[in-house]
Amino acid sequence: MIDDLNLFASQLVTLWVVLEPLSHLSLFLSTTSHLDRKERHKAAALGLLFAFLILVVFTLIGRLLLEAMGISVLAFQISGGLILFYFSMTMIFGDMTSHPVEPDADRGFAALAVYPLAxxxxxGPGAILAMVLFSDNNRGAPLYQHIITVVALTAMMTLLFVIFWLGDYISKAIGQSGASLLRRVMGILLAAFSVNLVLNAFQKWLGLPEI
Structure with a gap:
């Protein structure tokens, strides 16, 4: 029971760091700025649903897809770690809200829900990488551990939906400086996570002691 709770907690924290709700909130608000509140809520619901389905598909067939393309999980882990590290540097040193996504007044909430929200x-690459690695870690594990991964993803999508729903209030409450501070803290955690991915891949490849 304790091991299952630890698995759930570790996966939930990983998804929190990778998805970084406040950065996603700023992108969500800028992308849907031309929509009214009701349409914005619909866009959030559809976008998160589509994203959930995409991530579940990669959880189920991500490993098979890599094998079909002749890509090892370790190579995918290293490349993903490098991409996440670069992304974490932009979170720490760059202001991601300085170049917001330009709203397109000609696109409705359903179109925006697919691209660029979902x-x-x-x-994105970080979330997909995390789900593929979760799936690989659960290989040969009992079915309930795979269910725990899906439950962790569901919990994270629900939390994101609540944050998107309350986006206007949260943005006013913490202000731009507060969002910038939290984004940089999340960037530091994401940098450590990405470095750990690369080091673990080399540890497994070279047969070195666990880090």
Missing amino acids: TPIIA
Whole structure:
């Protein structure tokens, strides 16, 4: 029971760091700025649903897809770690809100929910990499551990929906400086996570002691 709770907690924290709700909130608000409140809520619901389905698909067949393309999980882990590290540097040293996504007044909430909300904002490279690694770690594990991974993803998508729903209030409450501070803290955690991914891949490849 304790091991299952630890698995759930570790995966939830990883998804929190990778998805970084406040950065996604700023992108969500800038992308849907031309929509009214009701349409914005619909866009959030659809976008998160589509992102959830994309991530579940990669959880189920991500490993098979890599094998079909002749890509090892370790190579995918290293490349993903490098991409996440670069992204974490932009979170720490760059202001991601300085170049917001330009709203397109000609696109409705359904079109925005697919692109760019579902992908690449929510179901981006970091989230996809995390789900593939979760799936690989659960290989050969009992079915309930795979269910725990899906439950962790569901919990994270629900939390994101609540944050998007309350986006206007949260943005006013913490202000731009507060959002910038939290984004940089999340960037530091993401940098450590990405470095750990690369080091673990080399540890497994070279047969070195665990880090």
